[in-house]
Amino acid sequence: MGLLDRLREVVEGLTVHGQSTAILKVKAQIDNLFMIITLGDMLGIPILPPYYSMRLLPYVFPNIQNWKRYMLRERDFTDLVT
Amino acid sequence: MLDTPAPYVLLGLILYFLTYRFYARWIDKKIWETDPNRPTPARMYFDGVEYFPVSKYVLFGYQFKSVAALGPIVGPLTGVLFFGWVPALLWVIFGNMFIGWAQDYSAMMMSVRSEGRSMGPITYKLLGDRARKILLVYLIFYLIIITAVFEWVIIDVLNRVPGTFTAVLFVLFGGVVFGYLIFQRRMDVLVATAVALLIVLVGYFTVALVPAVRQPGTNFLDSPDFFKTYNFDPKLTWPGTATVLFWLVILSILYYISAITPMPRFLLPTVYVGYLPSIIALVLVLLAAIFSPLTGLTIKQPSFTSLYVDPLKNPQGGPLWPILFVTIACGAISGWHSLVSSGLTSKQLEYETDALPVGGGAMITEGGVALSSIAAIMVLSQPPAGAAAYVQGATLLTSNLLKVPDVYMNILYGIFVTVMGLITSMLFVRVFRLIMADLFEESPLGNRYISPIVILILAGFLAFVGSWTNLWIFFGGTNQLLAGLALLLIAIFLGSIKKPSAYVFIPGIFMAITTLAALAWETYVYALYAINNKPIGVQAAAAKLYGQGLIQVSNLLSAAFGALLLVLGVVMTYYLITGWAKYRANK
Numbered sequence: 001m002g003l004l005d006r007l008r009e010v011v012e013g014l015t016v017h018g019q020s021t022a023i024l025k026v027k028a029q030i031d032n033l034f035m036i037i038t039l040g041d042m043l044g045i046p047i048l049p050p051y052y053s054m055r056l057l058p059y060v061f062p063n064i065q066n067w068k069r070y071m072l073r074e075r076d077f078t079d080l081v082t
Numbered sequence: 083m084l085d086t087p088a089p090y091v092l093l094g095l096i097l098y099f100l101t102y103r104f105y106a107r108w109i110d111k112k113i114w115e116t117d118p119n120r121p122t123p124a125r126m127y128f129d130g131v132e133y134f135p136v137s138k139y140v141l142f143g144y145q146f147k148s149v150a151a152l153g154p155i156v157g158p159l160t161g162v163l164f165f166g167w168v169p170a171l172l173w174v175i176f177g178n179m180f181i182g183w184a185q186d187y188s189a190m191m192m193s194v195r196s197e198g199r200s201m202g203p204i205t206y207k208l209l210g211d212r213a214r215k216i217l218l219v220y221l222i223f224y225l226i227i228i229t230a231v232f233e234w235v236i237i238d239v240l241n242r243v244p245g246t247f248t249a250v251l252f253v254l255f256g257g258v259v260f261g262y263l264i265f266q267r268r269m270d271v272l273v274a275t276a277v278a279l280l281i282v283l284v285g286y287f288t289v290a291l292v293p294a295v296r297q298p299g300t301n302f303l304d305s306p307d308f309f310k311t312y313n314f315d316p317k318l319t320w321p322g323t324a325t326v327l328f329w330l331v332i333l334s335i336l337y338y339i340s341a342i343t344p345m346p347r348f349l350l351p352t353v354y355v356g357y358l359p360s361i362i363a364l365v366l367v368l369l370a371a372i373f374s375p376l377t378g379l380t381i382k383q384p385s386f387t388s389l390y391v392d393p394l395k396n397p398q399g400g401p402l403w404p405i406l407f408v409t410i411a412c413g414a415i416s417g418w419h420s421l422v423s424s425g426l427t428s429k430q431l432e433y434e435t436d437a438l439p440v441g442g443g444a445m446i447t448e449g450g451v452a453l454s455s456i457a458a459i460m461v462l463s464q465p466p467a468g469a470a471a472y473v474q475g476a477t478l479l480t481s482n483l484l485k486v487p488d489v490y491m492n493i494l495y496g497i498f499v500t501v502m503g504l505i506t507s508m509l510f511v512r513v514f515r516l517i518m519a520d521l522f523e524e525s526p527l528g529n530r531y532i533s534p535i536v537i538l539i540l541a542g543f544l545a546f547v548g549s550w551t552n553l554w555i556f557f558g559g560t561n562q563l564l565a566g567l568a569l570l571l572i573a574i575f576l577g578s579i580k581k582p583s584a585y586v587f588i589p590g591i592f593m594a595i596t597t598l599a600a601l602a603w604e605t606y607v608y609a610l611y612a613i614n615n616k617p618i619g620v621q622a623a624a625a626k627l628y629g630q631g632l633i634q635v636s637n638l639l640s641a642a643f644g645a646l647l648l649v650l651g652v653v654m655t656y657y658l659i660t661g662w663a664k665y666r667a668n669k
Contacts, residue, residue: 006139013143015357016271019350021132021426026345028131066129076202077218080516081421 028070035060035067043071085380087457090167091371094175094453098446101179106187106442113581114191116434123198124430133198135432138439145444147357148422149186150364151506152469152499153412153561154452156235159459159472160554161410164399166386167460169406174456177407177414178449181589185565187441188572188586189420193428194437195579200424201568208574208665213657217567218517220650223643224560225514229337229541231557232507234550235469237329239499241319242470245289245296246496247332252285253359253501254336257352265346278355286359286497290490301325312626319468321547322624322632330546333504334538340508341515341534349508356501363476363498368450370479371457377482382463393607397552397618400607404600407593408558413452415593417564419445468550469499511537547628547636549618552604556644559601563651566593570658577665587662594655601651605644612637 036045038053039060060067083089110116124135136144161170189201196204206214240247260278263269289295301309301316303324309316319326340349370377391399399405412418423441431437458475465471476498477491484491514537515530522528527536544553569590576583611618617625617633625633 001139009137009139010143011361013140013145014147014361015143015354017136017140017144018147018426019346019354021430022345022350024131028129069127070129070131074199074203075520076200076206076214077221077517077520078200078202078421079425080513080520081200081425 136430138436157410158455182415183442183445186445190423190441193424198429230544233545236503238468243496256281257355261351320623368454404596408600420568547624563597608641
């Protein structure tokens with residue numbers, strides 16, 4: 001990697017990296033809400049699995065593992081700092 | 083040559099380089115035994131949101147941006163004014179060499195080896211729930227004090243560098259426009275950045291070229307007779323004045339908007355746009371410090387003032403130990419960094435071996451910023467107290483090097499200090515709101531519209547009638563104690579995985595004792611003045627305007643905060659030391 005590329009990446013870190021991660025978090029929160037509404041029973045939330053959750057299952061299947069980990073991970077006030 | 087800042091800045095940079103090249107690498111290889119083949123949380127728990135591998139260069143930039151705000155600028159300059167430039171320089175160099183980088187890097191590695199967990203969950207795992215709750219209460223008070231301190235720093239610059247506010251308004255407007263273009267119009271980032279930069283430049287040159295827009299002036303809402311009657315310098319910022327209240331209201335409105343609006347609408351784009359001129363200012367002042375022999379500027383500040391100051395004669399300051407070690411936080415060591423290191427960065431490290439350049443490297447680079455700040459203040463003969471001194475010193479250094487009129491640099495550094503302060507304190511108020519929402523949930527205190535008002539009133543009151551330098555020491559005390567606690571927590575972690583921990587335990591004990599002593603000292607000063615029913619230094623202005631009663635409330639509140647933080651700090655240190663002993667005994 002050349003010096004200019006390294007410099008470009010440092011500037012990216014200084015400027016947009018925090019933004020893009022924050023935006024990804026906002027998007028993930030909206031996605032997670034959708035997943036809870038449709039597939040909340042997978043996390044033990046007592047909702048009756050609707051017909052549509054079965055229809056959606058093939059599409060959301062690749063994300064289920066990540067979604068479960070994200071939702072069930074411990075949350076702490078020190079996570080709010082960044 | 084020796085009467086210019088350059089050799090001392092260069093000496094610091096060389097020592098930092100040697101520390102990174104030898105000591106830091108040795109710790110990295112021998113203690114943590116980092117291995118590029120061991121999977122990091124970013125690769126193990128890839129979710130594309132928080133956990134995903136990012137290049138070390140991007141992470142270095144992000145880490146540096148997150149840790150280097152106003153701290154490495156205001157702390158060193160205040161330290162120089164209290165004790166002279168030699169003690170300040172030595173602490174910035176040796177503090178960073180043996181403690182600062184070690185904390186940032188080790189907190190990151192501890193998090194990497196704990197599945198990317200942040201400080202709270204690691205504290206819970208190693209010490210239990212009570213220790214985590216103490217940390218939480220501690221953090222709430224820390225946020226209140228740090229917000230008050232930054233409010234005053236910004237107010238001081240806005241008041242004493244007329245025109246800064248107009249230029250900052252352009253920066254904020256540029257941020258809002260950038261956010262609109264990116265998120266509503268889906269414009270390319272580079273084009274939107276160019277538009278935002280254009281707005282910032284229009285603001286900057288308008289203020290620099292048109293004297294008429296350099297408004298409002300210093301103490302514009304207060305009568306000159308007031309300053310004359312009581313012999314207060316009308317060029318300085320005095321607590322309790324109508325001008326200070328005006329700026330406090332403006333700042334509170336900005337903080338409130340940033341706390342309650344969605345992040346992409348105001349906070350994120352403002353931080354992005356605000357940081358662009360700040361990078362230029364940071365690089366310029368460091369270069370100007372290194373090339374100072376070419377400019378003919380010499381050191382004007384005393385190398386050393388005194389070891390001890392009687393608090394009743396001069397309450398602003400104190401004994402060299404422990405006050406110097408808490409006055410200068412960022413640049414030497416700062417507790418805030420441990421939260422950042424164990425937050426997002428540790429979740430995105432691609433290889434374990436990246437932790438050293440990202441965590442250690444960013445901290446050592448921040449040491450360079452602190453050195454440039456010391457250089458900026460060294461060349462001033464009669465520096466005014468407060469953050470405006472930095473603006474004055476940096477202006478002198480850079481305008482001499484670049485051969486441009488002072489006003490250009492003055493406005494640039496005015497924008498720089500104000501924007502850096504705004505960016506971080508807007509984040510603090512938002513974090514406070516999120517913590518309150520977590521703690522109080524459905525009750526009014528957890529309400530998103532009410533909780534920011536709580537911190538704005540408390541911090542605003544402390545800033546309005548408080549004595550800034552004393553508040554700064556308070557902030558330094560809480561911040562540095564957090565660093566001591568983080569170092570001890572890392573020592574426990576290393577004990578739990580059967581690794582040597584002396585390199586963090588000894589600095590941790592030093593920081594804990596030093597900061598507890600500083601908190602005790604500052605609590606004593608506040609209590610002493612409350613008992614004697616006297617205003618502390620600059621509080622005299624507020625006392626003349628509102629009477630001593632209001633000052634008493636402020637000083638008693640500060641003393642109560644100090645006592646509470648002291649007790650919490652002692653309890654937490656006890657938990658950590660007994661925890662460390664327990665893990666060592668299990669070897």
